[in-house]
Every structure is written in C-alpha cells, then in structure tokens.
Amino acid sequence: MKPLYLIPVLGFTVLLAACGEKAATNAASPTDAATAGMGNMSGDMGNMAMPADAKMGKGTGTVTAIDKAGGKITLAHGPIPEVNWPAMTMAFAAKPALLEKVAVGDKVTFEVTVTGSAGEVTAIAKQ
Numbered sequence: 459m460k461p462l463y464l465i466p467v468l469g470f471t472v473l474l475a476a477c478g479e480k481a482a483t484n485a486a487s488p489t490d491a492a493t494a495g496m497g498n499m500s501g502d503m504g505n506m507a508m509p510a511d512a513k514m515g516k517g518t519g520t521v522t523a524i525d526k527a528g529g530k531i532t533l534a535h536g537p538i539p540e541v542n543w544p545a546m547t548m549a550f551a552a553k554p555a556l557l558e559k560v561a562v563g564d565k566v567t568f569e570v571t572v573t574g575s576a577g578e579v580t581a582i583a584k585q
C-alpha cells in the first residue's frame with residue numbers, strides 16, 4: 459500500500475520543482491523566519507554577562523531573618539521584573555560579608571543572581 463501513497467506526493471514535489479521561482483520563494487520564507495529567531499536569541503544571550511540560565515535582578519525589601527551560620531538572608535521583597543518575580547518573602551543565599559551589613563528589620567535595596575528558582579544576594583545596602 460505505501461508505494462501507492464508515495465506516487466501522488468512525488469508528483470506534487472515535481473510540480474513544485476518545475477515552478478522554479480515560486481518554489482524558491484516558499485522555501486525562503488521559513489528559512490528567514492528561523493534565521494531571524496536565532497538572531498534574536500543570540501542577541502538576548504549577548505546582553506547577558508552571566509551564564510544562560512542565570513539572571514540578575516534588583517529589588518527592595520525588608521530583612522526578616524538572617525542566618526549567618528547557614529549563609530542565608532530572608533527578605534520580604536517587592537517585585538523583581540528582571541527575573542519575573544512577584545513580591546514575596548523568601549530566603550536567599552548570601553556571602554557572610556553581606557550578612558554583616560544589615561540587620562533584621564532593615565529596609566534594603568539588593569541585587570540578586572537567580573539560577574532556576576534559587577537566588578543569591580550579591581549586593582545589599584540599607585535604604
């Protein structure tokens with residue numbers, strides 16, 4: 459049965475090939491779209507200093523907990539559009555030196571690097 463189905467398909471292909479100009483135009487459009495898409499992707503990646511899966515963002519918030527031994531800080535933070543986060547309270551990893559700069563209850567501005575769903579505070583300062 460399969461060879462019978464193939465015959466009309468082959469016939470159609472030959473007709474398209476015979477119409478040189480139209481066949482070339484039809485073939486070019488999807489290629490252009492794919493090229494443009496790839497161009498946009500590499501453009502976005504070129505703007506990022508971090509690895510492709512890490513994003514940086516800036517936010518403001520209030521320190522609600524500091525865990526110096528665990529290297530964590532919990533912030534009730536506002537929206538961080540760079541990483542598509544709404545306002546929330548969450549714990550971040552943070553280097554010990556950063557944890558010395560602020561105290562529970564401080565209103566702060568901070569920078570985060572987000573990889574997947576995990577965030578690390580890379581800079582923090584009292585407002």
Ligand SMILES: [Cu+2]
Binds near residue numbers: 535543545546547548
């Ligand atoms: Cu968050």
